Amino acid sequence: xxxxxxxxxxxxxxxxxxxxxxxxxxxxxxxxxxxxxxxxxxxxxxxxxxxxxxxxxxxxxxxxxxxxxxxxxxxxxxxxxxxxxxxxxxxxxxxxxxxxxxxxxxxxxxxxxxxxxxxxxxxxxxxxxxxxxxxxxxxxxxxxxxxxxxxxxxxxxxxxxxxxxxxxxxxxxxxxxxxxxxxxxxxxxxxxxxxxxxxxxxxxxxxxxxxxxxxxxxxxxxxxxxxxxxxxxxxxxxxxxxxxxxxxxxx
Ligand code: PEP
Numbered sequence: 001x002x003x004x005x006x007x008x009x010x011x012x013x014x015x016x017x018x019x020x021x022x023x024x025x026x027x028x029x030x031x032x033x034x035x036x037x038x039x040x041x042x043x044x045x046x047x048x049x050x051x052x053x054x055x056x057x058x059x060x061x062x063x064x065x066x067x068x069x070x071x072x073x074x075x076x077x078x079x080x081x082x083x084x085x086x087x088x089x090x091x092x093x094x095x096x097x098x099x100x101x102x103x104x105x106x107x108x109x110x111x112x113x114x115x116x117x118x119x120x121x122x123x124x125x126x127x128x129x130x131x132x133x134x135x136x137x138x139x140x141x142x143x144x145x146x147x148x149x150x151x152x153x154x155x156x157x158x159x160x161x162x163x164x165x166x167x168x169x170x171x172x173x174x175x176x177x178x179x180x181x182x183x184x185x186x187x188x189x190x191x192x193x194x195x196x197x198x199x200x201x202x203x204x205x206x207x208x209x210x211x212x213x214x215x216x217x218x219x220x221x222x223x224x225x226x227x228x229x230x231x232x233x234x235x236x237x238x239x240x241x242x243x244x245x246x247x248x249x250x251x
Pocket of ligand 1: 010012167171172173174175211212213214232233234235236
């Protein structure tokens with residue numbers, strides 16, 4: 001089964017619009033020949049600048065969250081419809097920083113996934129265990145539960161617009177990467193969970209990324225794993241040369 005690799009950057013709360021344009025302009029020639037899909041996940045205020053900067057390239061633009069309602073009294077929120085209307089293609093949902101600091105739960109992640117798919121966006125759905133959960137031997141249960149709840153109500157056809165990012169929370173922004181074997185083991189488990197929810201064909205074609213301190217030095221080994229189909233990259237995505245090395249490693 002040949003799946004397309006997707007390398008996505010999560011800039012988190014970094015870069016203003018001017019800096020975003022500069023970063024993308026630096027990145028463009030470095031990934032011009034990429035055979036994988038390349039996506040940059042930028043803060044809301046950078047979306048217009050990023051969409052403008054990627055024009056004429058194959059680089060996709062992601063938002064880092066969206067609300068589940070189309071509009072209404074939700075001060076400070078941005079809807080999936082709003083993102084779609086401006087030309088955004090992707091949205092990162094359920095990132096552990098949203099779950100840890102901003103109260104996202106499996107249920108609200110499910111609602112966001114539903115809204116994003118209804119609006120026509122492609123979702124990058126993040127799942128992953130805390131260190132304590134890994135140490136207690138419940139990684140599989142936690143990740144399977146997060147995956148099942150988030151995908152509740154998502155149809156087989158819609159799964160073509162769902163990318164899953166396995167991001168062990170203990171590896172995010174810590175410099176501590178999962179071993180290639182650990183990453184593959186959980187990505188495989190997610191694939192089996194998808195097979196259980198849908199069927200083998202949906203599971204075989206699902207893009208499952210690894211995220212958590214992936215960098216220019218360790219990307220090749222992680223991406224060589226049979227069930228790892230790409231990466232969600234935080235820190236290293238802010239350095240165009242490093243991000244480009246990761247994109248190359250996916251080829
Ligand atoms: C992330 O933010 O999704 C992430 C994986 O961050 P980092 O690469 O910095 O660990």
